[in-house]
Amino acid sequence: MKTSFKFTRRTVVVVITVVLTLVIPTVPAFATHAYWEFVKGTNRDSTLKWYSRNSNEVRTLMASWRAGSGVSTDPCAIGRGWLPDGWYDSWGHWNQYNGNAIDGRVFWLQNKTCRDGTTRTELFIHSEQTVMNGQDCPTSGDDPQCWEAYYDYESAGCIKVAYPNNGFPDTIGSVHYYFHNLAGSRPTNQHDQWTMSAMLYVD
């Protein structure tokens, strides 16, 4: 008996769906929310991780990137130390933040008190980029909207991630993608001030 296989539209859709499911990471079933974890190593070489967590509080590591914070390991040193340990709410996110010191895709973190009572403020997750998410590298030195070298992982306290320039990966793009698309059941489509509880754990 002669058999034949027809590439119907339905067949094509099924094939594509199967391929995409295998290739693109997805939030595990029944995930309640996702969050970051910043694992301290050195000021220039620490790790920012993205976890999903289900209703049974079981977490799954979904992504991991190199990140940095501060120039000193004293979390009480305003403007110089890395972040204090503990949980942080996110207070907002923007794609085209136009600040005095930071720009572009940024995630605003809550204030946090360190062990001597000093409160760290104005903390963000960000990279070095322009408002429109590009690069501005006018000098051969350290330009604030230009990702030049490993020293750019240092900061006044914020968590810094790389921008795809000078051979570095597109970490800010990846962090941004995961935040919007793989955050579990929590809506993350806003671009403004709003609170998402317990979005970052620093240890």
Added chain:
Amino acid sequence: MIDSLARFVRIVLAILALFGLLLLLMPGEGAEADPSRASMAAGPAEPPIPFIRDDVITARDAGSRARLRKPGAATLMGWLAPLAVPSPDQRYVAYSTWDQFQPIDPGLSYAKQGLERGDPVGQPTVRVLDRATGQDEVLEEDAYSVAWNTSGEFAYVKGIDDLVVGHSYDGHVLVREEYDRSPVPWTTAPDRYVVVQWAGERLIAYRIDEGEQLNVVVFDGPGAIRELGTGSSLVAVSPDRRSLITETIDGTDSGRGSTLRLIDIASGQTLATLPNDELVDPATGDPIPWILYSGSWVGDRIVAESPLGIVVLDAAGPSLRVEQVLRFPPNAFPQGVHEPRLLDSGNRVVGWGPVDGDDASGPRRVVYVDCDLDARHCQHGTADGAINFRPLFNPSI
């Protein structure tokens, strides 16, 4: 069996002999110490200059001791500025405090503790102690960081509100002709400020941008603010109050580190620069990764904190060079020695530092350290778990 036992004993004896030989070859107590490190010894419990220890002013000089109505707290300024400032005549002490409106677990996020956007967290307050009478009164609520001039002018930051969840803490810089007169705003718009000290008639402060970027600013008068260093911190102001040293961390082809600039305050002109590739320990050649703020300047000598220890700079010229680095024994001060103060014509330095690392839990344990720069010998106090242990000093006089 006897042969085996004898062989075993010979092997053991050989191992012991080898171990003994290694012990003889190892450096003993009489071996030469690292000349770049200071020797340390336990000193008196009380610091050599007055310190605030939470709600007490402690010092070896009994006449300097006092009790405060509230514990000093540097919640919104850390050691960017002095926690407690004596008046020019030394009668009064102005100090910053903090009222927490409810207990907050620093390990949890605000939302997880039921704190929502707009909820008040706490309030800074400036208080003034009259040492002569013992009276300790509130000078201003929602205020912190004090600068008290030789002429009597009294400056501080006044917040536009309490510290509130979801908001930056913005405020105005206010100045009183005398501390008990009415304040006049020197800023036209609120921002995140920390007042540091007077330099003559000018006021030196920080304006803090997002990302906690520090910017050194100078007020020439009400509404007249200039930036002296973007992304910079203040290392020290000269004894004649005409110049100051800023530190900026930036990157160059050779890496990244602090660049120091000696700046004329009146004109904003850079008088001298010490670039980061020249910031090295002259004894060892080791690069000094960065210099921290809140150092001290006497004569031509400046001391400042660094991850290597206390850096001693020379500013004769005017120029800037590293004279020496006073290193401490390994792990003595894992978070550094903060706010080094030069005493005795610049031969002695007193600072403070935590003895715990960042991974320790519970209240910080902090000690004073008192060093003779010529002898390279230091004494230290005893850690007692005070939350705030900070020197009293007035950099404006």
